[in-house]
Amino acid sequence: MIDESRRVSMDIHYEISQHYFKEATYLQNWKLREWLSEMVDEEILYWMPIEENRLVKDRRPEPTPDDAAVYNDRYKHLKQRVEQIYTGQVWVEDPRSKIRYYVSNIEAFHTDVENEFAIRCNVLVLRHRRDTQIYQHSFLKEDLLRKTKAGFKVVRRKLTIDARSVQDKNLFFFM
Amino acid sequence: MSDKDVAFISGAVRMYRERRGWYRSVCNVFMVGEKSRMEMRVMINVKELVDLENATQAKKIFWDQDIYDQEQERIFGRSWLFLTHDSLIPKNGDFVMSRMGEDKVIVSRQKDGSVEAFINSCSHRGNQVCHADSGNAKAFTCNYHGWVFGQNGDLVDVPLDTLCYHDNLKKAELGLRKVRVESYKGLIFGNMDPDAISLEEYLGDMCWFLDTILVGAGGGMELMGPPLRSVLDCNWKVPAENFVGDGYHVGWTHAAALQILGGPLAGLAGNRADMPYDDLGKQFTTRHGHGFGAINDAVTSIHPENEEYADFMAETRGVVAENLGTPREELYMSHWNCTIFPNCSFLYGTNTFKIWHPIGPGKIEVWTYTLVHKDLDIDVKRSIQRQAIRTFGTAGTLESDDGENMSTCTDSNRGFVTRKGRMNSTMGINREGRHPDFPGIVGASFIGETSYRGFYRFWAEIMDAPDWEAIKVQNDNWDEIWRGSEFWSDK
Ligand code: FES
Ligand SMILES: [Fe+2]
Numbered sequence: 001m002i003d004e005s006r007r008v009s010m011d012i013h014y015e016i017s018q019h020y021f022k023e024a025t026y027l028q029n030w031k032l033r034e035w036l037s038e039m040v041d042e043e044i045l046y047w048m049p050i051e052e053n054r055l056v057k058d059r060r061p062e063p064t065p066d067d068a069a070v071y072n073d074r075y076k077h078l079k080q081r082v083e084q085i086y087t088g089q090v091w092v093e094d095p096r097s098k099i100r101y102y103v104s105n106i107e108a109f110h111t112d113v114e115n116e117f118a119i120r121c122n123v124l125v126l127r128h129r130r131d132t133q134i135y136q137h138s139f140l141k142e143d144l145l146r147k148t149k150a151g152f153k154v155v156r157r158k159l160t161i162d163a164r165s166v167q168d169k170n171l172f173f174f175m
Numbered sequence: 176m177s178d179k180d181v182a183f184i185s186g187a188v189r190m191y192r193e194r195r196g197w198y199r200s201v202c203n204v205f206m207v208g209e210k211s212r213m214e215m216r217v218m219i220n221v222k223e224l225v226d227l228e229n230a231t232q233a234k235k236i237f238w239d240q241d242i243y244d245q246e247q248e249r250i251f252g253r254s255w256l257f258l259t260h261d262s263l264i265p266k267n268g269d270f271v272m273s274r275m276g277e278d279k280v281i282v283s284r285q286k287d288g289s290v291e292a293f294i295n296s297c298s299h300r301g302n303q304v305c306h307a308d309s310g311n312a313k314a315f316t317c318n319y320h321g322w323v324f325g326q327n328g329d330l331v332d333v334p335l336d337t338l339c340y341h342d343n344l345k346k347a348e349l350g351l352r353k354v355r356v357e358s359y360k361g362l363i364f365g366n367m368d369p370d371a372i373s374l375e376e377y378l379g380d381m382c383w384f385l386d387t388i389l390v391g392a393g394g395g396m397e398l399m400g401p402p403l404r405s406v407l408d409c410n411w412k413v414p415a416e417n418f419v420g421d422g423y424h425v426g427w428t429h430a431a432a433l434q435i436l437g438g439p440l441a442g443l444a445g446n447r448a449d450m451p452y453d454d455l456g457k458q459f460t461t462r463h464g465h466g467f468g469a470i471n472d473a474v475t476s477i478h479p480e481n482e483e484y485a486d487f488m489a490e491t492r493g494v495v496a497e498n499l500g501t502p503r504e505e506l507y508m509s510h511w512n513c514t515i516f517p518n519c520s521f522l523y524g525t526n527t528f529k530i531w532h533p534i535g536p537g538k539i540e541v542w543t544y545t546l547v548h549k550d551l552d553i554d555v556k557r558s559i560q561r562q563a564i565r566t567f568g569t570a571g572t573l574e575s576d577d578g579e580n581m582s583t584c585t586d587s588n589r590g591f592v593t594r595k596g597r598m599n600s601t602m603g604i605n606r607e608g609r610h611p612d613f614p615g616i617v618g619a620s621f622i623g624e625t626s627y628r629g630f631y632r633f634w635a636e637i638m639d640a641p642d643w644e645a646i647k648v649q650n651d652n653w654d655e656i657w658r659g660s661e662f663w664s665d666k
Contacts, residue, residue, distance in 0.1 A: 048570075050401055050403060052307075052308040052309060052401045053306065053307055053308045054307050054308065054309070054310060055307045055310050055312075058307070058310050058311075066557055068399060068400065068401060068403070068545065068560060068564065069561075069564065070403060070564065070568055070569050070570050071565075071570055072561045072564070072565070073565065077565060080435050080436075080572070081572060083435055084431050084432055084435045084572055087430075087431040087434055087435065088431075089430040089431035089434070089445075090431045090576070091428070091576065091579070092575060092576055092578070092579040164308070164404060165404035165405060165406055165540060166403075166404065166405040166406070166569050167405070167406045168405065168406075169407060169408075169575070169578035169579055169582065170405075170569060170570060170571070170574065170575035170578050171405075171569045171570035172570045172571070172572070172575035
C-alpha cells in the first residue's frame with residue numbers, strides 16, 4: 001500500500017531513477033545474470049496478474065497471487081529462465097532479438113521500513129525480431145525496493161500489462 | 176496463316192491455359208447460383224491438398240485465403256467447437272465470451288442449470304451486445320439503441336416499443352442467433368450446424384480415451400481460468416497438428432527448457448541416440464480426426480517438485496485400474512498431447528488447455544486455461560496452475576519456443592514457388608494399425624506422425640463433404656488406409 005504523502009526527496013529520487021535506468025541497460029544488453037544477482041532479492045515475488053475485461057458493476061475481487069497469472073515466479077524460477085537463455089539452445093533468441101525499455105513516470109515513496117521504498121513507474125518495451133517484426137508492450141511496474149550495501153534490490157514486483165490479449169509471440173523477457 | 180496469326184492464336188491458348196483455373200471458378204460461381212451465397216467461391220480440390228497414401232499435404236493449406244474460407248464454412252461452421260467448462264460458469268447467470276471460428280458467442284448458465292450459447296451480435300443493427308470477458312448477468316443490453324436480451328438470448332425489451340414501433344416489432348423472432356450446445360463430462364461444446372451429429376457421436380472413440388481423465392478415479396477434471404490470451408501470426412492448423420501428434424519436436428525445439436527443467440523429460444533433450452523411442456509411448460487417432468500422443472509414466476514430469484500431485488496420481492491409479500482396466504490405467508499415468516478436432520488442444524499432465532481461435536489464414540488468438548483433477552486440494556491445484564503457466568503460458572519456458580515455429584511455418588509458405596511445394600508427415604507410416612487393447616488407430620511410438628495423418632484424413636473428408644450425411648456414410652470405411660496393417664497382430 002503506497003502512502004501518497006510520503007514521497008522521497010529529490011536526492012533519493014535521483015538515486016532510484018538511476019537504478020531503474022541501469023536496470024534497463026542491463027536488460028537490453030542481455031546482462032541477465034548480472035541483473036539477477038545484483039538487482040533481484042532472493043525473496044522476490046515476480047508477478048504479472050491476468051486482468052480480465054469486466055463490467056464496472058462486477059463485484060468480484062481483484063486478482064491475487066493465488067489466481068492465474070502470466071508470471072508468478074520466485075527467485076529460483078527467474079534463475080531457471082535466465083539460465084535457459086544461456087544454454088545456447090534457445091533457437092528463438094538466436095540471432096538475438098533487440099529489446100529496448102523506456103522507463104518513465106517514476107514515483108518513489110517511503111514505507112514503514114527504513115531502506116524500503118515503494119515505487120511506481122510506467123514502462124514501454126519495444127522488441128524488434130528477425131527482419132521486420134516489431135512488438136510493443138505498455139505496462140505499469142510496482143516494486144518494493146530495498147536499499148542494501150550492494151545497491152537497490154527488488155523484493156516484490158507487480159507488472160500490470162495493459163493489453164488483455166497480448167500481441168506477441170511470447171512474453172519471455174525480463175521487465 | 177501468317178506468323179502474326181500463329182502468334183495471336185498461341186498467345187490466346189497460353190492465356191487460356193494460364194487462366195484456366197480462374198475461368199472454371201467463374202463457371203462454378205454461375206453454376207451454383209441456386210445454392211446459398213456461402214457456396215459461391217472457388218472450389219478447392221481437396222484430394223490434391225492431402226495425399227493420404229504418401230502422407231503429404233500441400234504447403235498452401237497454411238496460407239491460402241480460399242482454403243481458409245472453405246474451412247470456416249465446412250469445419251468451423253459444422254464441427255463441435257469448445258466453448259467453456261462447467262467449472263467456469265457454475266452459477267445461474269454466469270457467462271463467458273467465447274468464439275466459434277470468427278463468430279463471437281456468449282455462453283450463459285440458465286436458471287434451470289442448463290447452458291445456452293448465442294451469437295454476440297444484436298439482431299437490430301448488428302452491434303456487439305456484450306464486451307466483458309465474463310461475469311454474471313440476467314440480461315445483455317445493446318449499447319447502440321438499448322435492446323435488451325435475456326440470459327437465454329431472447330429479446331425481452333425494446334425502447335420505444337409502443338411509441339415508435341407501434342407494437343409492430345415481432346420480438347419473438349428477434350432473439351440472438353442460438354448455437355447448439357452439448358457437453359461431455361464438463362466440457363461444453365457448441366455447433367452452428369443443426370444437421371451435425373451429436374457431440375458424443377462426434378467424439379466417438381475419443382470418449383473412451385477421454386474417460387480415462389474425465390472420469391478417472393471419480394471426480395474427473397475441471398478448468399481453471401481466466402484464460403491467458405495472445406495473438407499469434409500463424410495458421411490455426413499449425414498448433415493443432417503440433418498438439419495432436421508432434422512428439423518429434425519435443426527433444427529439439429524444447430531442448431534448452433527440458434535440460435533446465437530436469438526430471439524424466441530431460442532425457443528427451445537433444446534427441447539422444449540412446450533413448451528407447453519405441454518404448455516411450457504411443458500415438459492414437461480416431462474417426463473424426465481427434466488424436467493424441469502418450470508418453471508412458473510421464474504424467475507429472477513437468478511438475479518435478481510437486482510431490483502432492485505425484486502422490487495423488489499414485490493413490491488414484493488403483494481406482495482407475497479397477498474401474499477402467501489396465502490399458503487406461505497406463506494412459507492415466509501417461510503424459511498426453513492431444514487435439515480434439517479442429518482447434519481444441521490440451522496437455523494432460525502438464526495441465527495446459529488451449530483453444531486456437533482462427534482470425535484469417537495467418538492469424539490466431541490463443542486462449543490458455545489450466546486443466547486439473549477436480550479432487551485435488553485447492554492449494555495443489557494452484558501450484559499446478561502456476562507451473563502449467565510457467566511452462567506453457569504466454570511467457571512459458573516451453574511455449575515461447577513454439578510460437579516462433581508456428582508463425583514461421585505459416586509465413587514461409589507464402590512465397591509463390593514455396594506454396595506449390597508439399598509437406599511431409601510420414602514418420603512411423605507402416606508401424607500403426609488396429610490394436611487389441613485400444614479403439615481407433617494406434618501408432619507404435621509417441622514420436623511418430625500417426626495422429627497427424629488421422630487429423631489431415633478427416634480434415635480432407637470434412638472439407639470435401641457437402642453435408643454431414645456425406646460424412647456419416649463413410650463411418651464404416653474411414654480407416655481404409657490402415658486396413659491392411661497387421662502391425663499389432665503379433666505384438
Ligand atoms: S444495434 Fe443493438 S439496439 Fe440497435
Ligand atoms: Fe512444443
